[in-house]
Amino acid sequence: MSEITRIMEPAGVAPSGRYSHVVSGRGRFVSVAGQVALDEKGELVGAGDPLAQVRQVFTNLERCLAAVGAGWRDVVKLTFFLADIADLPAVRTVWDEVLDPEHAPASSAVQVAALARPDFLVEIEAFAVVPEERAAP
Numbered sequence: 001m002s003e004i005t006r007i008m009e010p011a012g013v014a015p016s017g018r019y020s021h022v023v024s025g026r027g028r029f030v031s032v033a034g035q036v037a038l039d040e041k042g043e044l045v046g047a048g049d050p051l052a053q054v055r056q057v058f059t060n061l062e063r064c065l066a067a068v069g070a071g072w073r074d075v076v077k078l079t080f081f082l083a084d085i086a087d088l089p090a091v092r093t094v095w096d097e098v099l100d101p102e103h104a105p106a107s108s109a110v111q112v113a114a115l116a117r118p119d120f121l122v123e124i125e126a127f128a129v130v131p132e133e134r135a136a137p
Helices: 050-067 085-098
Strands: 003-007 022-026 028-035 075-082 106-111 122-130
Touching: 022 075, 028 050, 050 085, 050 122, 075 085, 085 106, 085 122
Parallel strands: 075 106
Antiparallel strands: 003 022, 028 122, 075 122
């Protein structure tokens, strides 16, 4: 059985966005490696377009989560690595489309000097807690 607790405002500190300050859970822990904007053929999606790249990255994350019986409600932490922090609004746009605010994970956003390839604008990693009865091997 999975049990996830989300604390939005510990000690009265409101989050500055749609995320939880603290998330804890009991169940099977899943770590999803940083995903980039490559499609099933290994081709870049959205060259120079942060919004298109973020959409592809979220698609890739969703596929990875599904492979272990997880979904967005099970995600407890997302980390956004951005080549340019000015692209954060693209992340927030897709975040708002995909994630339920009632199940908001903890999150961090970091501007990095470079990603694995110069045409990658964003990479996102995820951590989830999945109920044992739903977890795929």
